[in-house]
Amino acid sequence: MVTLTCPGVHGVAANDILHRRLGVKFDPRCHNSECARGFNSHIDDLCQGLLLCLTSVITGVKQQFYIALFLIAFGKAATNTTFPSFFWEQKETIEGEERNLVEVVFYGIIHLGLLATAVFVFPWLTSWSVLFGVASFTMFFLFFKLLRACCSYEKVNPSGSPLISVAWVFTSSFFKMFLHPPEDASQLHELQLNHNEEEVLEHTDALSCLDKAAIIQRSGSEENAGVYNKWMLCTVTQVEQAKVMLRMIPMWASFLIPGLVLSIGNTYFTEVADGLNRKIFGIELPLTYLQMMYNVHKKSAKKVYSNFRYGDAAEEDERKHVSFVVTVLGNGYAVACLIVAALVEMKRLAVVKKYDLEDDSDTTVPMSFLWLLPQFIMLGRAGAYFQKGINGFYNDQLPKAMREYAGPFADGALGAGTILGVVAIRAAKGWFGTTVNNSHLDYFYWVLAVLGFFNIFVLWFIGRRYPYKEVSSESEEEEIEAPEFDDGASALTRK
Template sequence: MSFRGKVRQSKAAGNWNIQVDLRFFDKAAIVTLPDCESPGQLNKWKICTVTQVEELKILIRMFPIWSAMVLFAAVQEQMFSTFVEQGMTMEKHVWSFEIPAASFQSIDTFTVIMLVPIYERVLVPVIRKFTGKANGISSPQRIGIGLCFSMLSMVLAALVESNRLQIAQSEGLVHSKAAVPMSILWQGPQYFLLGVAEVFSNIGLTEFFYDESPDAMRSLGMAFSLLNISAGNYLSSFILSLVPVFTARGGSPGWIPDNLNEGHLDRFYLMMAGLSLLNIFVFVFYARRYKCKKAS
């Protein structure tokens, strides 16, 4: 091993991979005289086994893949916040039924329930014929596809909101909190795309940590794979708290005021789509350089 990143040729994939050895962590397994409490007895609080050091290296190499999912979780959080606010300003009556804005989150749930068996029973066997992999595609590839769908969801939400604001303008409802005569059903596709993104990215991340985590740390890895949800919620709250600071100036109510008809929620969605696109580029950069422990 060396501290510098090595260029290795993968015999299974037949391509070149770059993997950083993180040699400086090896010092934790080197015995020195000050580390000995007495002759023949080592201080276990200072000395680690080689296995422990190598397991730590594996988790550190997995961190960039995990970090890309934090923004994904922040995008998913919009389903419980800004999507609901957007729906409350739209026409919620379909025939004689009134659809609560928050109930549209069930579209995401139904999408996941329907697509998981379709993915496993239909898509995986088809893709397997072309890739020769047991799971069709690797876990990082599955995560990347989900990130793309989440970005498309934000783009679609921006288009719906832009059209809603145009209707509010034409109907003279800009300074009124009255519902805009635009059916809430237009929100369905953006919830659906987030459900598709969840099928790919969330399940892909779980597979990634299960396959790549050391055997002795698999439970910890699985728990760590869910930490991105809480981190994404905090990131979403942080972004939403910054939006009024930078957009509400000079008498302008900002992008997300109390009365959404006076704001520009569509610009917020486009900003999230732009951040998602940047996140995809960063993810691809690290995913292409990550060497999977075993082929999937």
């Protein structure tokens, strides 16, 4: 409950800072349209939004701007982590058909709220001061509404985190570094009758240095009383859980490039499209048309993944590789997307140069924004395969006790890739001007395409050597989705 209310406090404080101190300094119709979108990006794109929005911040309020963005990031991260679990805890207290009715009503309210905001709020509010003021008031009201009803919620006692046991393993093995593990693994510590363990993992020979954490070493009094220090003695299951986490580090690192690529669609693709001609047969299409096509193809790609993974044609021994293959496929789509984006950007810059618009960001470039449609479509498919593949990999390969962290691990990998994109932009700052018209985004796209191409081989090399475990039907039924910030309530969806 505390973790749910804290994001409300941080959100209200952040919006209050932006409203009272910074709101009057912004204009949502400013030339740097990415400034406006930066605040609405999800947590993975906050660093990108910060980098782009700083160009419109007045020097005297930079500190408050940093504080506000930090509070928003902290609040969104806490909410996206705690709210899905809270929702499912409350839903499980409802029985019968009312449970499905509650879910339908809940999702309906969320989508109606998003639609009403997009149609009736944003088009009519013309200043950042009003926008942040409305957001502050809304969050302030919902925060106290949540506090008022806290006594009626179903409370679940904390059961501890399995990630703590990983810290126990590292600590215990460190203090026992000079001990030698027994040749017979059955002599290592394991609680066969411990009902708190959701599953018992078999001992493996890899990373044997961690086996020292399970070496039984106790004093006479502890031996008689059967008392063990968890920081000094771990079970074989806990040791194997730590081994799984270490073996996943190379795979996790190979997921950074996908996160970097996905962040481009919420920044430069949209910024470029905003300066192109959106009239088709005399009718001006909204900029959200490209985003709509992105979401449509993202949804269709997810459907293909579900049929491929859960279909009857899928062999049992092949399902453990499905998520890995889909992730590689997403990487291929990302490379193709970047190549197309680079070629289109070269054509756009040629048009900009022809009409002498390098220093004129107000004039619409005489080039249809539908030229960007193929790259948005491929980006949508790449994003779907990345998210489903990475999330499925963690759901399949994590121990049962850690499966609830599959979503955060997958989302964390993509988010870290976004931060890597900020570093890449900083390293190639010579290619970026004050506007997209006097920048060389095509160079940036080509570099990302090369990185993505090599990442395919890196991902394939690591994935082929990863010791996959068999995928059980239970793990498929309990697959937990990573939060998807652009899909509204999908963060609360379970297969």
